[in-house]
Amino acid sequence: MRAGLTKTFAVLGAAGLLAVSACGNSDDGGSGDTATKDVTVFTWWADGGEKAGLDGLVSVFKTDCKDYNFVNSAVAGGAGSNAKQVLANDLQAGKPPSTFQAHAGAELKDYINAGQVDDVSGLYKDFGLDKAFPQNLIDQLTVDGKIYSIPANVHRANVVWASPAVLQKAKIDATKAPANVDAWIADLQKLQAAGVKAPLAISKGFAQEMLVEAVLLGELGTDTFNGLWDGKTDWAGANVTAALNKYKTLLSFTNADRETIDWPDALGYVNKGQAGYTLMGDWVAAQQLADKVPDSAYTYWPSPGTAGTFQFLADSFTLPTNGQNPEGTKCWLKTVGSAEGQKAFNTKKGSIPARSDANPADYPKYQQVAMADWKSNKIAGSCAHGSSCSAGQNNDILSALSQFSGAQDVAKLQTALGAALKTS
Amino acid sequence: MHGRIRTWGPGALVLLPTVLLLGYFVYGLIAWSFNTSLTDRHTARKGPADYVGFENYVNLFGEERFLNSLKNLGVLTVAFIVGTLIFGVLWALLLEKGVPGESIFRSVFLFPMAISMIASGVVWAWLLNPSQGEDARGLNRLFETLHLGFLENPWWTAGNRWTTMASIALPAVWQLSGYIMALFLAGFRGIPGELREAARVDGASEFKLYRHVLFPQLSPIALSALIILGHMSLKLFDLIYAITGPNQFRTEVPAVYMWNTLLRSDQAKAAAIAIVMLAVVAVLVIPYVAYTVRQEAEE
Numbered sequence: 001m002r003a004g005l006t007k008t009f010a011v012l013g014a015a016g017l018l019a020v021s022a023c024g025n026s027d028d029g030g031s032g033d034t035a036t037k038d039v040t041v042f043t044w045w046a047d048g049g050e051k052a053g054l055d056g057l058v059s060v061f062k063t064d065c066k067d068y069n070f071v072n073s074a075v076a077g078g079a080g081s082n083a084k085q086v087l088a089n090d091l092q093a094g095k096p097p098s099t100f101q102a103h104a105g106a107e108l109k110d111y112i113n114a115g116q117v118d119d120v121s122g123l124y125k126d127f128g129l130d131k132a133f134p135q136n137l138i139d140q141l142t143v144d145g146k147i148y149s150i151p152a153n154v155h156r157a158n159v160v161w162a163s164p165a166v167l168q169k170a171k172i173d174a175t176k177a178p179a180n181v182d183a184w185i186a187d188l189q190k191l192q193a194a195g196v197k198a199p200l201a202i203s204k205g206f207a208q209e210m211l212v213e214a215v216l217l218g219e220l221g222t223d224t225f226n227g228l229w230d231g232k233t234d235w236a237g238a239n240v241t242a243a244l245n246k247y248k249t250l251l252s253f254t255n256a257d258r259e260t261i262d263w264p265d266a267l268g269y270v271n272k273g274q275a276g277y278t279l280m281g282d283w284v285a286a287q288q289l290a291d292k293v294p295d296s297a298y299t300y301w302p303s304p305g306t307a308g309t310f311q312f313l314a315d316s317f318t319l320p321t322n323g324q325n326p327e328g329t330k331c332w333l334k335t336v337g338s339a340e341g342q343k344a345f346n347t348k349k350g351s352i353p354a355r356s357d358a359n360p361a362d363y364p365k366y367q368q369v370a371m372a373d374w375k376s377n378k379i380a381g382s383c384a385h386g387s388s389c390s391a392g393q394n395n396d397i398l399s400a401l402s403q404f405s406g407a408q409d410v411a412k413l414q415t416a417l418g419a420a421l422k423t424s
Numbered sequence: 425m426h427g428r429i430r431t432w433g434p435g436a437l438v439l440l441p442t443v444l445l446l447g448y449f450v451y452g453l454i455a456w457s458f459n460t461s462l463t464d465r466h467t468a469r470k471g472p473a474d475y476v477g478f479e480n481y482v483n484l485f486g487e488e489r490f491l492n493s494l495k496n497l498g499v500l501t502v503a504f505i506v507g508t509l510i511f512g513v514l515w516a517l518l519l520e521k522g523v524p525g526e527s528i529f530r531s532v533f534l535f536p537m538a539i540s541m542i543a544s545g546v547v548w549a550w551l552l553n554p555s556q557g558e559d560a561r562g563l564n565r566l567f568e569t570l571h572l573g574f575l576e577n578p579w580w581t582a583g584n585r586w587t588t589m590a591s592i593a594l595p596a597v598w599q600l601s602g603y604i605m606a607l608f609l610a611g612f613r614g615i616p617g618e619l620r621e622a623a624r625v626d627g628a629s630e631f632k633l634y635r636h637v638l639f640p641q642l643s644p645i646a647l648s649a650l651i652i653l654g655h656m657s658l659k660l661f662d663l664i665y666a667i668t669g670p671n672q673f674r675t676e677v678p679a680v681y682m683w684n685t686l687l688r689s690d691q692a693k694a695a696a697i698a699i700v701m702l703a704v705v706a707v708l709v710i711p712y713v714a715y716t717v718r719q720e721a722e723e
Contacts, residue, residue: 088468114468115469255559257555257559260549395687399672399684
């Protein structure tokens with residue numbers, strides 16, 4: 001019996017020693033000399049054009065910042081759905097990556113409020129970015145007089161993609177955008193009369209949010225629309241009610257399985273001739289190129305009523321508070337903002353550079369049009385893609401829209417949207 | 425004195441790691457969550473937080489979204505338990521009567537349980553496509569092809585809560601019925617053959633045999649099944665997340681809502697939802713534990 005007891009102690013002791021030594025090992029690994037050279041870049045660009053864009057950026061970083069090592073810390077998953085969870089854990093544990101990807105603008109509020117990212121306005125001056133980026137973009141990025149990230153690219157959200165072949169069935173000219181939402185609804189009615197059952201293809205979640213935003217933008221105008229997000233426009237107004245009613249009408253022209261498909265499926269309905277239109281950001285252009293859909297098979301224009309307005313979203317990089325190797329991170333941020341860096345990234349990802357000094361000839365056909373618009377148009381933000389509201393507000397809006405997709409109660413939706421913007 | 429330590433000492437020593445680990449990782453963290461749920465820690469900011477009493481709970485129960493998630497959970501649990509018990513008992517009865525190739529059927533019915541819910545959820549998301557008629561896909565396509573058009577329905581995108589949550593329960597029923605079958609089958613096999621023979625000699629019909637002799641013997645199994653299914657349903661997250669995605673009002677249950685809340689760093693509210701979920705599970709499990717302890721004491 002005594003021997004048994006001794007053995008038990010021995011086993012427990014050994015287990016304890018193992019546990020202690022395991023801890024010791026991991027500590028040693030974290031504080032080596034080489035660690036200070038590493039720049040850990042956290043993104044959700046794990047494959048496709050996004051990965052290619054990141055690789056382009058890295059090759060520029062390797063020449064410009066020879067003193068540092070790039071360490072890829074990408075987490076796969078559409079629009080960062082998984083990555084954001086992983087990032088939240090790392091930040092909470094006080095172990096931020098050297099820099100992380102985030103949508104530029106108000107979506108950073110959560111990190112700012114939590115004291116997890118540093119002000120980088122100083123770097124804008126150091127790198128000359130305050131002159132290279134358009135002033136109205138800088139205005140959209142500024143939160144309480146400070147800027148917390150450097151954008152790598154710009155995407156446009158308010159784009160409708162149309163199939164000329166389908167529109168031909170109702171003798172609609174696919175090259176010309178309807179003047180406003182009402183004219184679009186009239187065209188949708190014509191298409192339905194011509195036998196296209198669900199002429200407007202749409203998918204779940206953020207795609208419906210983008211459609212609401214496009215209708216609000218078209219009906220209210222750019223300034224009033226931007227006011228919805230910064231509190232200058234009243235969500236309870238009659239103009240908002242009218243716009244939401246038009247959104248409800250638009251939903252009646254959409255596919256029954258809208259809650260169960262993703263945007264590439266909705267685009268597929270257009271490409272296969274089952275639907276006339278879909279509304280989606282201009283990453284569709286890169287997708288169409290990748291899928292080898294011929295240029296003649298689709299057209300695109302700003303969503304009805306929003307011509308002359310560029311509803312933007314931008315991927316950007318931050319400087320986390322107390323991150324490892326802030327000097328290396330600044331060099332990465334310099335690469336991200338530089339003309340070569342933006343060219344290497346955007347020609348591959350299918351977006352346009354945030355800088356206004358880029359040469360359009362370096363880019364494919366769609367991007368050339370977008371670059372011209374980016375220079376001349378008014379700029380609007382987007383909640384669905386983080387430039388105008390925080391992650392929490394976006395979460396509430398998505399929930400309200402999924403409820404609306406079933407119950408179709410406009411008054412309730414309007415109240416819920418107003419309430420969502422009042423939270424943080 | 426020395427002798428007494430020798431009797432209980434080794435046992436206590438063996439239990440000690442478990443007690444310590446459970447004490448910290450389960451009960452300690454429950455206490456931690458409860459503590460967080462009483463504060464105003466609504467961002468990820470570190471540092472001290474103020475105590476606000478039960479404000480987070482009061483807010484939760486005044487919120488349409490949370491009440492909706494609780495109602496969804498109630499309907500889901502009823503649909504899941506009833507569905508699984510019906511199929512599980514039915515299959516157990518059929519196999520118990522003896523069929524050729526019984527082991528094959530047993531494996532076929534049990535097999536879905538081996539699949540992780542997140543994986544089966546992805547497949548069921550395709551099967552439960554709400555398109556009907558010519559455009560039908562998934563299960564609706566199957567019905568369409570078999571000329572059973574009247575069975576087609578919008579599944580979880582239907583407006584009413586019962587259809588919606590029963591559609592979500594469907595994959596869970598499919599996965600767990602085999603397990604319930606195995607439980608009941610083992611129960612049936614454990615009943616001594618003499619009992620059946622005695623009943624038959626006394627002239628009991630087959631129905632009466634099951635109703636008055638066999639089923640009463642299975643009540644402990646039925647109770648265990650109920651508890652296992654009940655607590656699984658109350659915690660269900662992965663299946664719903666895979667089928668409908670986050671932020672889907674119509675199918676949201678507290679577990680999904682908690683995840684959403686935590687993702688926006690509202691730690692106090694997320695902790696409050698977690699504690700409400702724990703309370704709901706406790707209502708189910710504690711009477712069961714009390715019952716088993718009493719049973720064991722009697723034996």
